[in-house]
Amino acid sequence: MVKKNACVFISGSGTNLKALIKSSRNYNFPINIKYIVSNTKKATGLRFARLYKIPYVLINLKNNLKTEQLFKELKKHNISIICLAGYMKVLKKKFIQRFKNKIINIHPSLLPKHKGLDTFNRVLKAKEKITGCTVHYVTDKLDSGKIILTKKINILPGDDNAKLKIKVQNQEYKAYSEAIYSIYR
Ligand code: GRF
Numbered sequence: 720m721v722k723k724n725a726c727v728f729i730s731g732s733g734t735n736l737k738a739l740i741k742s743s744r745n746y747n748f749p750i751n752i753k754y755i756v757s758n759t760k761k762a763t764g765l766r767f768a769r770l771y772k773i774p775y776v777l778i779n780l781k782n783n784l785k786t787e788q789l790f791k792e793l794k795k796h797n798i799s800i801i802c803l804a805g806y807m808k809v810l811k812k813k814f815i816q817r818f819k820n821k822i823i824n825i826h827p828s829l830l831p832k833h834k835g836l837d838t839f840n841r842v843l844k845a846k847e848k849i850t851g852c853t854v855h856y857v858t859d860k861l862d863s864g865k866i867i868l869t870k871k872i873n874i875l876p877g878d879d880n881a882k883l884k885i886k887v888q889n890q891e892y893k894a895y896s897e898a899i900y901s902i903y904r
Pocket of ligand 1: 826
């Protein structure tokens with residue numbers, strides 16, 4: 720199978736990036752991760768880029784010149800899909816249009832519920848019984864693009880923010896890879 724080249728955008732611990740790298744080692748998995756973008760050098764997930772020897776760049780896309788440079792880099796690496804994995808910046812319209820239907824994201828709730836930040840606290844405050852994660856296409860409306868796949872978990876008495884995060888993220892690692900399989904099926 721000819722795999723597509725993917726770029727993963729991160730800002731934090733990169734555990735979803737790690738899960739995607741692991742999946743990509745399977746010869747059936749439709750993508751290879753060829754490039755990693757972070758908006759901050761503080762992203763501890765960059766250690767996976769170093770560990771697996773994947774080229775990465777630190778970039779601040781507020782700057783138009785930087786955006787153009789990134790377009791060139793993505794072209795150079797023949798990137799045909801961008802996976803946002805804990806990327807904490809909102810992408811500019813221009814960027815999203817350039818990669819229309821080629822940018823996907825994972826969000827730690829059952830969208831359209833609980834878009835945006837501080838998701839687990841809001842889920843708990845809303846006394847939800849069920850939550851989960853959603854993989855979706857990225858549009859210029861935050862966390863609102865077409866849903867590709869969701870995975871659910873039950874919220875149990877005693878689940879706090881930290882417990883919920885672990886339970887949801889364990890589902891995320893499976894959901895992201897399954898969503899990518901489903902895109903190329
Ligand atoms: C994940 O929970 C994802 O849903 C959200 O940000 C978190 C990123 O975690 N968008 P990690 O950087 O992949 O560990």
